[in-house]
Amino acid sequence: MLRTYVDMNLVSGKQPHAWDLGEFYLIDRIRALVPDIDLTDDCAQIELPYEGTLLFTTDAAIRGVHFPEDSKYIADGGFRALAGAVSDINASAGKPLAALLALVIPPELTLSEFDRFLSGLLEYSRHSEVPLVGGNISRGDRFGATISVIGSSNKVVTRSGARPDDLVVLSGSIGGSEIGRMIISGEASDADIKSLDSEIIGTLLYRHLRPLPPLGLGEKLAAIGATSMVDISDGLIADVEHIAEASGVNIHIELGKLPLYPGVTEIAQRHRIEPAILAAESGEEFELIATMSLKDAEELEKLQMPMTVIGRVRSGNGFVDVTLNGEPIPPGFSEGWKHF
Amino acid sequence: MLRTYVDMNLVSGKQPHAWDLGEFYLIDRIRALVPDIDLTDDCAQIELPYEGTLLFTTDAAIRGVHFPEDSKYIADGGFRALAGAVSDINASAGKPLAALLALVIPPELTLSEFDRFLSGLLEYSRHSEVPLVGGNISRGDRFGATISVIGSSNKVVTRSGARPDDLVVLSGSIGGSEIGRMIISGEASDADIKSLDSEIIGTLLYRHLRPLPPLGLGEKLAAIGATSMVDISDGLIADVEHIAEASGVNIHIELGKLPLYPGVTEIAQRHRIEPAILAAESGEEFELIATMSLKDAEELEKLQMPMTVIGRVRSGNGFVDVTLNGEPIPPGFSEGWKHF
Structure with missing residues (x-):
């Protein structure tokens, strides 16, 4: 039924809004784009390399704050959102292992924008080999994503070890x-x-x-x-x-x-x-x-x-x-x- | 200098707005409330129990969506935000280990609201013994938090194992x-x-x-x-x-x-x-x-x-x-x- 609704809108030339299609439709859409994602269960499961220290970081990417408002940059926003979070693992001398995506979707976001944001994010996911393993969708006033990434490191480097003469x-x-x-x-x-x-x-x-x-x-x-x-x-x-x-x-x-x-x-x-x-x-x-x-x-x-x-x-x-x-x-x- | 600004506002009876005090002031404020938090480094570090499966979940708590708009409920919003994310670990048969907090702060959020949201969140953190180990602050249009939690499980239970006659x-x-x-x-x-x-x-x-x-x-x-x-x-x-x-x-x-x-x-x-x-x-x-x-x-x-x-x-x-x-x-x- 949802698919019919989309088709009707496409036929009439109207851009359907993502949130109007319902959370479960959007979850199915993410599943179709990301075959390995686990959006069925409450948690993603990750088998860790059993050595080293676990690194854990979270980063927000909000439209108009962290990436430009203009719709034409929305795929770039998705790309940058994951790249920015993965960079924190790199800076701690870790190997990024997996990412979670928490999306906030305002009423005016179109389905096309939703798709393009995800496609940009997945492009970086493939480039970096950091799989998107789970996530969450909420409604809100401004489009944005919070990305959490875990990684592991055998030798964590922090900001606090610099020594005179280095x-x-x-x-x-x-x-x-x-x-x-x-x-x-x-x-x-x-x-x-x-x-x-x-x-x-x-x-x-x-x-x-x-x-x-x-x-x-x-x-x-x-x-x-x-x-x-x-x-x-x-x-x-x-x-x-x-x-x-x-x-x-x-x-x-x-x-x-x-x-x-x-x-x-x-x-x-x-x-x-x-x-x-x-x-x-x-x-x-x-x-x-x-x-x-x-x-x-x-x-x-x-x-x-x-x-x-x-x-x-x-x-x-x-x-x-x-x-x-x-x-x-x-x-x-x-x-x-x-x-x- | 920031502290003087706060005092001036308190003396004049005006409520300072959280974001006006600057990201680094707010980070210091979180540090004062959460002695164990690592907001210095790019990632939080966690030493894991080296057995079982890692669980990884993320959950949004947006004012007016997941908790009431009214300022008097804002501490409850913080409490509920962490409780909701921790519940996902419980539902996967895991033990929650640590949480990250990504806050989105709109211009109108007062410092008092910021403090009360955090205090509610920390109340649940103490209750559940799930430490808040790191996070991130961004500006935005609507107050909200995305909480990510990791946990571990020796025997993960998913939604997909129910058998006839159970x-x-x-x-x-x-x-x-x-x-x-x-x-x-x-x-x-x-x-x-x-x-x-x-x-x-x-x-x-x-x-x-x-x-x-x-x-x-x-x-x-x-x-x-x-x-x-x-x-x-x-x-x-x-x-x-x-x-x-x-x-x-x-x-x-x-x-x-x-x-x-x-x-x-x-x-x-x-x-x-x-x-x-x-x-x-x-x-x-x-x-x-x-x-x-x-x-x-x-x-x-x-x-x-x-x-x-x-x-x-x-x-x-x-x-x-x-x-x-x-x-x-x-x-x-x-x-x-x-x-x-």
């Missing part, structure tokens, strides 16, 4: 997420981006909409001796501050060392922003920041991943001092990432 | 949650409840606002041989249907056997509703329904818990037939529980 290392290159956000929001105009190669514009948009945390790297950094670790979610400086505070050390960051994502320099300069400062404040990059001894850092090359030394830990009590090509940058220049 | 057993007594909802919503008037003892009215309200799933009972029922199990969240008949469908059997339920919560008969009769039908449709009771062989059911007495045989499994393909004192009740009388 080097600070960063994976990949940064700033692209913020530039992508500026392009989507219109803060970066067509005139701003016209000098860029269209392929670079595409990667900037994807960097923001479909971030790809460097999965597996957290475990590798732990294995070579990382003393503390965090993923960039609030922005590099804000996240380095989390390490400094949790570890009870000071940390010096030299912005001149930051590897910048392609296109960041051009757009930042057109906006008269120092590119390295923009990159240091760019949130949701999902690259890893780790601290480790000089000796252990010699092993970084073996990873064959782009890793850059960007600073050094000093004794202290929770402060981060920042220089740009040796010149001090006043504290407080960075306020972390602003959501939509 | 008995259907129910823990405790039911109907109280729906009557409590009717009193709170005003559907049951002062005139309706004036014949009731004030202590009974109190237990009816608590039954709805602060449900207490029979923790530990799921594991005990599994140990004596339960073949399938579910907690009452949608309503007894709707949840028995879940077992029938998942197990590929028919199930007969005799409503005359249902143990009714004190006060249910009086209020239902004043509303000209058959009390057993009201009880069979009452959601969020969190009592357990299990199936087991006649022989295993002989062990139920040893549990020294109120358990009642309410029906029987038959061969079939997913249908539930319902009688009241032997008279058939037409299918479709039950539509599950209506949220606020």
